[in-house]
Amino acid sequence: MTGRKKRVANLASHLFLALLAVALTFPFLWMLTGAFKDNLEVVAMPPRLLPSRWNFDNFAEIEAYFPLYRFFANSALVAVATTLLQLAICTMAAYVFAKIAFRGRQSLFVLFLTTMMIPAQVTLVPLFILFSRTDLIDTYAGLILPGIFSAYGTFLLRQNIMTIPNELMEAAFIDGASYYRVFFSVIVPLVKPTLSALSIFAFMSSWNNFLWPLIAVNSKELMTLPLGLSKLQGQWSTEWNLLMAGNVVSFVPIFIVFLFAQRYFIKGITMTGIK
Amino acid sequence: MVGQRKWSRRTAAIVFLTPALLCLLAFQLLPMVSSIIISFTDWDLLTHWTKMNFIGWDNYSQVFREEKSYTAIRNVFVFLLGYLPSIVVLGTLLAVLLNRPIRGVKLYRAAVFVPVITSWVAVSIVWRWLLNGQSGLINYLLSMVGIQGPIWLQDDLWAMVAIILVTLWKDIGFVSIILLAGLQDISEDYYEAAELDGASAWSKLWRITVPMLSPTLYFVVTISLINSFQLFDQVLIMTNGGPAGATSTIVEQVYRNAFQFNKMGFASAQSWVLMAIILASTMVLQQVQRRWVVYDR
Numbered sequence: 001m002t003g004r005k006k007r008v009a010n011l012a013s014h015l016f017l018a019l020l021a022v023a024l025t026f027p028f029l030w031m032l033t034g035a036f037k038d039n040l041e042v043v044a045m046p047p048r049l050l051p052s053r054w055n056f057d058n059f060a061e062i063e064a065y066f067p068l069y070r071f072f073a074n075s076a077l078v079a080v081a082t083t084l085l086q087l088a089i090c091t092m093a094a095y096v097f098a099k100i101a102f103r104g105r106q107s108l109f110v111l112f113l114t115t116m117m118i119p120a121q122v123t124l125v126p127l128f129i130l131f132s133r134t135d136l137i138d139t140y141a142g143l144i145l146p147g148i149f150s151a152y153g154t155f156l157l158r159q160n161i162m163t164i165p166n167e168l169m170e171a172a173f174i175d176g177a178s179y180y181r182v183f184f185s186v187i188v189p190l191v192k193p194t195l196s197a198l199s200i201f202a203f204m205s206s207w208n209n210f211l212w213p214l215i216a217v218n219s220k221e222l223m224t225l226p227l228g229l230s231k232l233q234g235q236w237s238t239e240w241n242l243l244m245a246g247n248v249v250s251f252v253p254i255f256i257v258f259l260f261a262q263r264y265f266i267k268g269i270t271m272t273g274i275k
Numbered sequence: 276m277v278g279q280r281k282w283s284r285r286t287a288a289i290v291f292l293t294p295a296l297l298c299l300l301a302f303q304l305l306p307m308v309s310s311i312i313i314s315f316t317d318w319d320l321l322t323h324w325t326k327m328n329f330i331g332w333d334n335y336s337q338v339f340r341e342e343k344s345y346t347a348i349r350n351v352f353v354f355l356l357g358y359l360p361s362i363v364v365l366g367t368l369l370a371v372l373l374n375r376p377i378r379g380v381k382l383y384r385a386a387v388f389v390p391v392i393t394s395w396v397a398v399s400i401v402w403r404w405l406l407n408g409q410s411g412l413i414n415y416l417l418s419m420v421g422i423q424g425p426i427w428l429q430d431d432l433w434a435m436v437a438i439i440l441v442t443l444w445k446d447i448g449f450v451s452i453i454l455l456a457g458l459q460d461i462s463e464d465y466y467e468a469a470e471l472d473g474a475s476a477w478s479k480l481w482r483i484t485v486p487m488l489s490p491t492l493y494f495v496v497t498i499s500l501i502n503s504f505q506l507f508d509q510v511l512i513m514t515n516g517g518p519a520g521a522t523s524t525i526v527e528q529v530y531r532n533a534f535q536f537n538k539m540g541f542a543s544a545q546s547w548v549l550m551a552i553i554l555a556s557t558m559v560l561q562q563v564q565r566r567w568v569v570y571d572r
Contacts, residue, residue, distance in 0.1 A: 010377050017372055021386035024444065028389060030412060031401045043410035093295030100288045112295075115303040119505060119553060121526050122546045123306035125313060125533050129320070130306065149298030179287030208394035210508045215534050226396035230512055233400050240404045247397040258392050262385060265392065269449060270456035272498070 028251070034244035035059070042241040058245035065235065067220060068246055071228035075250075078143045078224055079206040085148035086202045087195055094157035095183055099169065109158075116151045120211075128215050142216045143224065147206055153198050156271060160194045161187055193267075200261050201268035207254055225250040314543035321537060334544035344545070347525045348552070350435065354524075355503045357439040362499055363492065365443065366450035371484070373451060374458045384455070387448040395445070395508035402441045403428065403513050431521035434514050438522055441509060446502075450495050457491030458484070486569040493564045497557060504553050525549045 030049070034042055035058055037051040062068050097109050127146060128137070136142035164187065172182045188195075213227040223231065229246050258265055314334055318327035338344050373384055390398065405412050406427040414424030425433040465483045474482070485492075507526040510516060516523040516531075525545065533542035 010375070013372050013375050013377055014379075017377075017380075017383040020369065021383050024448065025386050025389050027398075027401050027405060027444075028393075030405065031397075034404070045410065045415065047410075047412055047415055089294045089298060092291040096288050096292045100284060100291070102285065102288050105288075108292075108296075112299065115299065115307075117554075118303070118307060119501070119546075119550055121505065121529050122310050122543075122550050123303065124529070124546065125539050125543050126306035126309035127302065128533070129309070129324075129539070130301070146302050149295060149302060151299070151303075154295060179283060179291075183291070204392060208396075210394065210396050211530070215530075226394045229396050229400060233403070233512065240410075243400050243404070247400055250397050251393055254392050254394075255389070258385075258388070262388075266384070266388065266452055269391070269452050272453065 031244050031247050031251070034241060035248045037241050037244075039239055039241050042244075043238075055241070058241050059249070062232075062242045062245050065242070066228055066232050066246075068225075068228065068232075068249055070221065071223050071225045072249060072253075074140075074143075074222060075207055075224040075226075076253075077140065078147075079203050081140075081144045082147040082206040083199050083202040085144070086150055086153060087199055089149055090153035090198070091157055091188065091191070091195065092183070093154045094161050095187055097154070097158045098161035099164075099166075099187075100179065112151045112154060116155070124211070124215070131216060137216055138218050138222055140222065143213060143222065146212055146216075147202070147209070150202070152272075153202070156198065157191060157194060160191050164190055194271075196261075197264045197267040197271055200257070200264040201271075203257070204254065204265070204268075310543050310546065313540055314547055316540045318540045319537045320539050327540075330540070334541045335548070337541060338545055338548050343520065343523065343528060344525075344548075346520050347523045347528050350520075350522060351504055351506060351524055353435055354439055354442075354506060355500070357436070358442060358503055359496065359499055361439075361443055362446055362450050363496060366447055366454055366495065367488070367492070369447060369451040370454035370458055373455050384452070387451060389448070390445045391448040391452075393445075396512055398441070398445055399509045399512035402437070406437055406513075428514050429518050431518050434518060434522050438506075438509060438513065441513070442506075445509075446499070450499065453495055454488065454491055457488050461487045489568040490570060493560070493568045497560055500556055500560065501553055504549060504556075525552075 033050055036054045036056065038053070038055050041048070041051060059068075093112075097105065097112075131137050131142050131145075136145070168186055169182050172186055177185065208226060209224070210226045210230065213224045214230070217223055217227060220228075225246075229243070229250060232246055233243055313327075315329055315331060316327040317330050317333075318324065369387065373380060373387070404410075406414075408414060408424070408426030408429065411424075411427070413427070417424040427433045427437045461484065465487070466479060469479050469483060505526050506524040507530070510522050510524050510527050511530070514522045516527050526549070529542045529545045529549065532538040532545065
């Protein structure tokens with residue numbers, strides 16, 4: 001391409017991308033400023049982007065209707081616990097599937113993979129029944145447990161661990177290391193990048209999960225942010241400023257995590273596309 | 276020594292695998308088997324499970340007798356028709372743009388990704404406000420160019436259009452980032468060789484980019500298809516399936532039948548019908564991909 005043609009093409013790309021970036025992020029800006037408007041200004045016509053007076057009360061006022069910060073703490077607890085347990089369980093299983101041979105291992109692994117194809121809705125009803133029979137409905141355990149295992153995570157980690165040379169493990173064995181020692185000193189350090197990406201992904205799915213908390217929780221005290229917000233909008237459907245304040249509270253943490261761990265977010269997404 | 280090593284290997288395998296196996300059993304296999312069993316009963320959750328009646332294929336035949344099921348299935352296909360081609364075409368275009376070596380491209384990549392990381396609930400609530408018939412920003416913007424906007428979410432045609440557009444808005448970052456990763460796998464050599472032969476930008480797109488990207492495209496189509504059949508969060512929040520069932524979906528009906536009407540047997544049957552639809556369509560895709568996906572690079 002000639003220099004001039006290239007400049008025009010670059011300019012056009014910038015134009016398109018800038019327009020798209022604005023279109024994709026503008027609703028968040030609108031949400032953010034809406035959270036500081038009062039309940040008249042939020043529906044005023046013509047609409048204004050910035051509030052005439054920055055109203056910080058919304059974030060406190062919302063508490064009068066719903067324990068928003070309790071929801072926040074619940075979401076954080078559930079997401080962190082789910083993520084840690086999922087990583088531990090999947091890495092351990094992946095280690096066996098990649099490096100510890102036994103009879104029937106292959107068929108067991110295929111069984112793991114098969115469950116990846118079952119849509120979550122198929123197991124929803126029996127899972128609910130199982131959890132209500134074991135009195136786990138309306139408990140933290142009930143919120144956390146279904147998310148602690150991921151056949152997909154196991155599969156991904158197995159692929160990763162398979163690339164670790166056996167010689168590395170053999171050397172550790174000769175030095176007298178056990179399988180446990182090898183797991184913690186050889187395997188885990190080497191798969192850290194994959195673990196980081198998976199953990200971000202697991203955290204995001206748990207933080208944003210809606211359907212399972214919707215059926216697994218009844219009492220206000222245990223609601224997570226998405227569930228709490230959905231109930232809030234059901235009751236106060238016109239108080240957009242309060243709803244936006246609630247949305248901001250649910251959005252800001254994941255956004256901050258995203259800013260700091262962008263690379264792993266994107267890696268987590270692209271890993272789903274690995275051939 | 277050898278015996279001891281073998282023993283430790285077996286214990287290690289058991290210790291490391293047990294948590295995952297227990298989870299698989301409790302949260303996947305057991306629920307799957309019970310789901311099949313429940314789908315052949317009239318169980319309503321209120322009666323004791325020992326008293327549930329086996330009614331054979333009745334639930335399944337009822338799924339195909341109920342008009343609501345057809346509405347849900349039809350709605351999902353309408354959604355697919357609008358969503359799938361758009362997300363693939365727009366996602367590819369965006370990925371190509373994001374792959375260009377221009378300044379600030381990382382910032383653009385981050386920006387398109389913001390809707391992806393946000394929960395469907397938060398996003399749906401924001402869009403309900405933006406799409407509000409009277410006080411919504413979208414209709415205000417439309418009125419500025421002289422268009423009288425519809426009452427989006429209360430209109431049985433525009434509600435589905437709104438769901439499609441909002442889902443495109445949320446998913447495009449996800450799809451284009453995956454496609455971007457696919458694009459970055461294509462070696463520059465191909466393009467350089469093509470340029471030496473004097474190939475046009477258009478023919479480079481069709482002869483190099485698209486074939487080389489086809490495995491990733493196939494993946495994106497499959498994932499988008501499977502996700503479309505499971506349409507739920509945005510529908511429940513934005514329209515609650517309405518108006519008059521115009522945005523009702525399969526999962527939304529499974530949810531309603533099971534957890535609002537206590538029809539556990541019927542809901543289970545519906546979820547297996549959903550499974551069958553997903554399986555059948557991914558198998559069709561699998562057949563189709565043989566014709567256009569290029570694997571040898």
